[in-house]
Amino acid sequence: MEIKKCYIYLNGRAIGSVDNPAKFVNEVRTSRRKGQISGEVNISYMEKLGEVRVNTDRGRIRKPYIIVENGQPKLTTEMIEKIKRNEINFAYLLRNGVVEFLDAEEEENALIAFFRKDVTPETTHLEFDLASVFGLTINTSPFPEHNALARHAMSANFIKQSQGLYSTNFDQRFDSRGYLLYYPQVPIVTTAAYDYANIKSHPSGQNFVVAISTYYGYNMADAIVINKSAVDRGLGRSVFYKSYSDEERRYPGGQRDKFRIPPPTAEGYMGEHAYSKLSEDGIIEPEVSVDEGDVLIGKVAPPRFLEENIGAGGLEEKVRDDSVVLKAGENGTIDSVIATETTGATRIVKVRVRSQRIPEKGDKFASRHGQKGVIALLANQEDMPFSENGIVPDLLLNPHSIPTRLTFGHLLEMLGGKVGAVSGKKVDGSAFTTSGKNRIDEYGNTLSQYGFDRHGDEILYDGITGRPFKAKIFTGVVYYNRLYHMVSNKIQVRSRGKVQILTHQPTEGKARQGALRFGEMERDALIGHGASLLLKERMLDQSDKTSVLVCSQCGSMGYYDYIKRTAICPLCGGNSLEEIEISYAFKVLLDEIKSLHILPSVKLNE
Amino acid sequence: MAMEKNANKYKVNYGEPVGMLAAQSVGEPGTQMILRTFHYAGIEATIATSGLPRIVELVDVKKKPATPITYVYFNSDIEKNFEKSDAMSKKISEIKVSSLVKRVVENFSKSTVKLVLDKQALAAEELTPNQVAQKIAKLMSVETEVNEGNILIKLHTKSLKEIRVTGVRIMKKVIQGIEDAGKALIQQSKDGSFYVITAGSNISEVMKLDGVDKSRTYTNDVFAMYKLFGIEAARNTLANELRKTLEEQKISVDDRHLLLVADAMTYSGTIKGVGRHGLSGQKNSVFARAAYEETVKHLVNAALFSEVDPMKGVTENILVGKQIPIGTGAVKLAIKKEDIKKVKSGE
Numbered sequence: 001m002e003i004k005k006c007y008i009y010l011n012g013r014a015i016g017s018v019d020n021p022a023k024f025v026n027e028v029r030t031s032r033r034k035g036q037i038s039g040e041v042n043i044s045y046m047e048k049l050g051e052v053r054v055n056t057d058r059g060r061i062r063k064p065y066i067i068v069e070n071g072q073p074k075l076t077t078e079m080i081e082k083i084k085r086n087e088i089n090f091a092y093l094l095r096n097g098v099v100e101f102l103d104a105e106e107e108e109n110a111l112i113a114f115f116r117k118d119v120t121p122e123t124t125h126l127e128f129d130l131a132s133v134f135g136l137t138i139n140t141s142p143f144p145e146h147n148a149l150a151r152h153a154m155s156a157n158f159i160k161q162s163q164g165l166y167s168t169n170f171d172q173r174f175d176s177r178g179y180l181l182y183y184p185q186v187p188i189v190t191t192a193a194y195d196y197a198n199i200k201s202h203p204s205g206q207n208f209v210v211a212i213s214t215y216y217g218y219n220m221a222d223a224i225v226i227n228k229s230a231v232d233r234g235l236g237r238s239v240f241y242k243s244y245s246d247e248e249r250r251y252p253g254g255q256r257d258k259f260r261i262p263p264p265t266a267e268g269y270m271g272e273h274a275y276s277k278l279s280e281d282g283i284i285e286p287e288v289s290v291d292e293g294d295v296l297i298g299k300v301a302p303p304r305f306l307e308e309n310i311g312a313g314g315l316e317e318k319v320r321d322d323s324v325v326l327k328a329g330e331n332g333t334i335d336s337v338i339a340t341e342t343t344g345a346t347r348i349v350k351v352r353v354r355s356q357r358i359p360e361k362g363d364k365f366a367s368r369h370g371q372k373g374v375i376a377l378l379a380n381q382e383d384m385p386f387s388e389n390g391i392v393p394d395l396l397l398n399p400h401s402i403p404t405r406l407t408f409g410h411l412l413e414m415l416g417g418k419v420g421a422v423s424g425k426k427v428d429g430s431a432f433t434t435s436g437k438n439r440i441d442e443y444g445n446t447l448s449q450y451g452f453d454r455h456g457d458e459i460l461y462d463g464i465t466g467r468p469f470k471a472k473i474f475t476g477v478v479y480y481n482r483l484y485h486m487v488s489n490k491i492q493v494r495s496r497g498k499v500q501i502l503t504h505q506p507t508e509g510k511a512r513q514g515a516l517r518f519g520e521m522e523r524d525a526l527i528g529h530g531a532s533l534l535l536k537e538r539m540l541d542q543s544d545k546t547s548v549l550v551c552s553q554c555g556s557m558g559y560y561d562y563i564k565r566t567a568i569c570p571l572c573g574g575n576s577l578e579e580i581e582i583s584y585a586f587k588v589l590l591d592e593i594k595s596l597h598i599l600p601s602v603k604l605n606e
Numbered sequence: 607m608a609m610e611k612n613a614n615k616y617k618v619n620y621g622e623p624v625g626m627l628a629a630q631s632v633g634e635p636g637t638q639m640i641l642r643t644f645h646y647a648g649i650e651a652t653i654a655t656s657g658l659p660r661i662v663e664l665v666d667v668k669k670k671p672a673t674p675i676t677y678v679y680f681n682s683d684i685e686k687n688f689e690k691s692d693a694m695s696k697k698i699s700e701i702k703v704s705s706l707v708k709r710v711v712e713n714f715s716k717s718t719v720k721l722v723l724d725k726q727a728l729a730a731e732e733l734t735p736n737q738v739a740q741k742i743a744k745l746m747s748v749e750t751e752v753n754e755g756n757i758l759i760k761l762h763t764k765s766l767k768e769i770r771v772t773g774v775r776i777m778k779k780v781i782q783g784i785e786d787a788g789k790a791l792i793q794q795s796k797d798g799s800f801y802v803i804t805a806g807s808n809i810s811e812v813m814k815l816d817g818v819d820k821s822r823t824y825t826n827d828v829f830a831m832y833k834l835f836g837i838e839a840a841r842n843t844l845a846n847e848l849r850k851t852l853e854e855q856k857i858s859v860d861d862r863h864l865l866l867v868a869d870a871m872t873y874s875g876t877i878k879g880v881g882r883h884g885l886s887g888q889k890n891s892v893f894a895r896a897a898y899e900e901t902v903k904h905l906v907n908a909a910l911f912s913e914v915d916p917m918k919g920v921t922e923n924i925l926v927g928k929q930i931p932i933g934t935g936a937v938k939l940a941i942k943k944e945d946i947k948k949v950k951s952g953e
Contacts, residue, residue: 527920528626530933540927583927596902598909 006045008052021045021052025109028054033067033097044105053105062101063132064094065112065125073119073126074098130432131192139193141368142416142429142479143409146436151370151407158366162481163238164204170241174338174350178241179357179484181206183234187368187479188420189413191430205368205481206235207421210414211385211393211460212402212474215377223376224365225396227384235394236359236482240489241335245350246297246324247342255302257322259283259349262300268321270295275323283349284334291331296351297324324351328513329491331355362487365480369410371401372483385460385473392463393475412439414476415456419443421477422450504544504584518543544584549577555601557590578604621936623920625870628863632848635857636661654826660851664828664844667871667879671827674807676787679822680800691800692792694817697783698804699790701731704777706738712773714766719773721757731782738781745779746772784811810834828877837872844868844877891915893922 006021007014018024025045031037042055042062066075075098082088093099102110102125112125119126131139137156138144144152163179170180184203187194194200215225231237248257260282261275274295279285282298290296301322332355339349357363359375366372379396386392402411409429416427416439423446434442444454452458457472492510499506507514518538526535549558551569558569558577567577580602593600618624639658655663655673663671678698684690706727711720721742723735739750739757749760759776761769783790788806795801804812807827813820813834825831826847832840845861845868852859870885871878878884886898892908892915907913915922920930929935941949 523924524626524630527623527930527932528630530621530623530936532930532933532935535924536927536929536935539924545927581927583925586926589925593905596905598905603914 006050006052008054010054011057018052021050025052033100035095035097039094039101042101042103042106044109046105046108055103055105060103062103063107064099064101064128065110066128067098067100068113068119068123068126071119071121071123073116075126129192131430134431136193136197139191139431140197140199141409142187142189142191143412143436143439144191144431146408146412147369147410148406151405154370154372155366155368158370158372158481158483159204159368161483161485162204162366163484164481165202166204168202171336174243174245174336174352175241176243178243180239180241181482182237182239185479187417188477189416189427189429189479191428193430205479207417207477208235208394208480209391209421210395210397210476210478210480211458212397212399212414213385213393213460213469214398215379215384215396218377218379219373219396219398220400221398222373222401223398224373225377225379225384226359226365226375227381227392227394228378229381229392230394231359231378236363236365236480238357238482240332240355240357240486241352242330242332242355243350243352244296244324244326245348246299246322247349248299248347249301250344250346251302256346257299257301258319259297259299259347261298262319262321262323266300266319266321267303270321270323270325274325283337283339284351286334286337288334289332290326290334290353292326292328294326295323296326296334296353297349299323326353327511329510357486357488359482360487362491364483364485365395366483367410367413367478367480369407369413371397371405371407371410373397373401379463381463383463385463385469387458387460387475391458391475395478395480408436410478411474411476412436413478414474415440415443415447417477417479418452418456418475419446422447422452499544503588504546506543540581540583545581546584546587547579547581548587550580550602550604552576552578552604555603556599557587557602580604621931621933623932624866626932628866631859631863632852632867635852635859639852639855639857656851656854661848664847664851665867665871665880667828667877667884669829671807673805674788674825674827674830676804676807676809676812676825676827677823678790678802678804678812679819680802681817681819684817685799685801685819688792688800690817691802694815695790695792695802697815698787698802698812700783700785700787700804700806701733701781702777703738703742703779703781706731706733706781707777710773710777712769714769717761717763717769719759719761719769719776720753721759721776723756725755733781741781742776742779746776748772784808784815787812832877837875837877840877841865841868841872844871889919891917891919891922893925894919897921897925 005017005019006024007017008024009015022045025043028037028041028043032039032041032043038056040056040062042060044053044055045051046053066073068074075093079088079093079098090099094101110124111122112127113119113123114127114130116126127133134144137159138152140159141147141152141155147155164181164184166178166180167173170178181204183206185206186200186203187205188207190200214220219225227235246259248259250256261278261280262269264272270293274293275298277284277288277290277294278298284290284294284296299322300319303318303320330353332353335352335354337349337351339347342348359365359378361375361378363375364372365375381392384392384396402408413429416429419425420427443456447456448454453472456474456476458475459468460473460475461468490510492514494506494513494515497506497513497515508517523535523539526538549560549567550556551558551572551574553574553576554569554572556569556571558567558571558574560567566575568575569577590600590602636658639661654660654675655671659672678694679685680691680694684694703721706724707721708724709722711722712718713720723738728735728738735752735755735757739752742748742757742759743750746759751758751760759772761772763769786806786808788804790802790804792800792802807825807830809823809825809827809830810833812818813823824843826843828840828843828847831843845864848864848867849859849861852864867880871880878888880886882899887895889895889898892904892913896904896908908915917923917926917928918931920932923930
């Protein structure tokens with residue numbers, strides 16, 4: 001057989017060739033297992049391409065496997081015993097060539113067995129556990145093998161956004177934003193990943209009693225109905241921390257900021273009322289309730305532009321108000337205040353504002369199966385469906401959310417959660433531990449043992465009419481996360497308000513109390529309807545209407561001279577000017593055209 | 607009468623913004639159009655540009671479309687008969703020397719150019735080396751000779767340049783078929799009759815052939831249709847091509863919207879694109895043009911020529927904040943309120 005010359009690529013760059021690639025690759029692997037070269041090196045032989053690829057760079061996804069040699073897994077039963085006795089650890093296995101990490105390319109050269117019994121002489125590696133074909137994020141969902149992949153991706157995102165016990169020293173921290181669940185619970189249905197990743201010590205959700213049912217149209221299209229009484233009992237309740245901080249900065253020229261209640265003479269003074277909650281040192285005290293517009297940290301800064309007569313005649317130094325104000329739409333209680341010094345020896349003050357976030361219409365929740373929903377109704381408990389045992393669900397999920405999304409794991413979790421709730425035991429939802437059918441049978445048996453329907457169905461009665469529903473309603477317990485997208489942080493309204501300086505058009509964005517833009521496409525829609533007066537109202541009357549004086553002789557813009565009590569055209573000196581209504585943007589355009597050395601003139605009709 | 611009555615029922619109202627409606631009706635489903643085109647069975651779909659690139663091509667009026675196609679229909683006695691249709695197809699299908707030649711060998715000392723023929727290609731076109739040699743001799747007025755299935759061209763010059771240039775020129779010569787018509791492919795329509803599509807467009811030459819049905823044969827090259835048949839044909843071709851391209855992507859737009867687009871592009875007697883160099887760039891209003899593209903250019907030119915904006919369009923009226931002359935703004939009072947008294951007193 002002809003031995004082809006084989007190129008070697010190191011991190012994608014050709015660095016040489018080798019005559020016997022298989023032997024070379026084997027040698028590299030052996031020395032890696034011996035620890036002679038770094039375990040982070042991965043090598044693969046692409047037989048069809050005649051290439052050997054060596055990768056040592058960062059960013060590769062790698063996964064550990066048990067090495068199998070001559071049909072014998074290197075992880076022996078003695079070793080497993082030792083691990084159980086905590087005598088050896090994973091690093092030991094890695095060092096001694098029992099376990100190694102493969103990247104995506106080296107995986108192509110490997111024959112990996114799922115189970116010990118499947119190991120043949122050709123097998124090169126053995127999987128630790130079937131669940132390890134998924135990563136950590138997917139393994140934090142129970143029954144992941146029953147869900148569509150797209151939902152896993154969403155689920156992973158929702159877990160990132162969930163409120164919970166994000167840190168146990170939250171009261172020491174001054175995070176710019178912190179969301180903390182009042183009563184976080186460990187899920188009833190957990191997976192092995194919950195133990196490995198230590199998630200149980202900082203959970204981020206609660207076990208909700210969920211019925212899959214409609215409710216007078218209030219849970220259409222990913223809306224959810226939540227039991228108001230459950231919310232009153234603390235379901236999904238959380239606290240929102242927001243930190244503000246400011247520093248006494250030094251400026252060139254010896255000037256510096258100063259924390260204090262600004263004097264009324266300060267530039268930009270906000271009025272006595274705004275500073276009323278500050279203590280003498282100009283800093284707010286803990287447990288003071290604050291509202292939007294209240295000053296948290298009073299600070300004066302030197303004026304923006306240097307003036308010559310500073311301190312002249314013993315007058316008080318001119319200062320500018322640079323206080324930290326609670327942002328629009330926010331309120332709460334001062335939770336904690338710290339004052340300290342930075343490394344630059346300037347004083348720094350941090351203030352943490354706390355406010356309760358009780359679930360309300362528009363708040364977002366999600367289960368661990370990528371099933372998200374927004375509260376559309378907080379229904380009174382007496383109006384919600386109830387079972388003969390008197391159980392009232394916390395949450396009503398629309399049945400249409402299941403079939404098209406293929407999140408059967410959600411249904412299994414409902415069943416598993418119910419089993420856990422009635423039996424008082426934790427339920428394991430790790431991937432591939434048993435088949436779906438086995439699970440349903442097992443859960444069904446436990447449920448019927450406790451006198452429940454084996455399929456999880458319940459006869460529910462309409463809370464409003466008191467009549468039983470014709471169909472049995474699937475009811476169970478699901479672990480739901482409260483996500484940090486809450487209306488109270490996003491709500492924004494405006495009828496009148498600030499305008500931009502340049503265009504005189506309304507400002508944009510929540511922080512500037514802005515409006516929503518009536519954009520090009522919206523304009524097109526009104527044109528398409530022929531609604532010319534509505535369009536004019538939107539684009540002119542409610543936007544940047546201005547009236548200007550236009551010279552009826554030369555067509556340039558003039559002004560009204562209040563001393564002479566006449567209108568004057570500065571270009572031709574004429575006095576016959578007409579007032580016209582135009583958009584301020586057009587006035588700016590005319591001014592800008594003038595700056596191009598083009599003289600626009602306005603011709604008036606009649 | 608009934609028809610006229612019904613037709614009048616669907617007349618648009620005065621001031622209806624038909625252009626905006628057409629733009630939205632085409633634009634909204636157009637956003638769902640995918641760049642990656644689906645290829646269905648059939649050759650037509652594989653050779654024709656489709657989807658968004660084709661729409662852009664039509665609307666911007668490219669002089670030469672990326673994939674011109676001529677649809678050649680035959681007279682009734684030919685189209686039912688495969689042999690006759692196939693013969694017609696052969697007459698149309700363009701075969702260049704380059705498609706038959708594997709390699710060119712120049713011999714400068716003997717002043718010859720040897721064309722090494724591709725035997726498979728030759729067999730596929732049912733041509734013999736002798737036929738090709740004769741044709742070349744005729745087209746180039748040179749002496750040719752067939753040698754071991756290859757063609758030897760003898761030239762009476764010692765100029766190296768001329769020998770090389772001849773070799774290149776020969777490759778471009780058309781042995782058979784119509785120049786620029788492209789490769790012809792015979793197709794069968796649903797009723798069993800045969801027609802030909804070609805991957806090129808030289809419709810005026812194709813029309814000259816006997817047996818071609820001149821009333822049905824057309825091309826997707828809007829410009830070629832305009833040159834041969836005039837502006838009305840170009841307008842119809844435009845609308846048809848737009849509809850066909852949209853239908854390929856399962857997008858249904860009312861024909862009247864597409865016809866309006868086609869009308870707007872052709873009403874002046876020549877074909878205008880919709881972009882900067884066409885409809886939008888030739889608007890009456892300075893402000894409307896400046897609002898679209900090349901703002902400074904339009905403002906400066908307006909200043910140079912002391913242009914007056916008539917303020918009749920939509921864009922410029924929104925800009926200054928006036929009522930737009932569309933829909934409810936299209937109508938005006940015949941008599942002003944103040945004038946009513948005058949009229950009354952005048953009576």
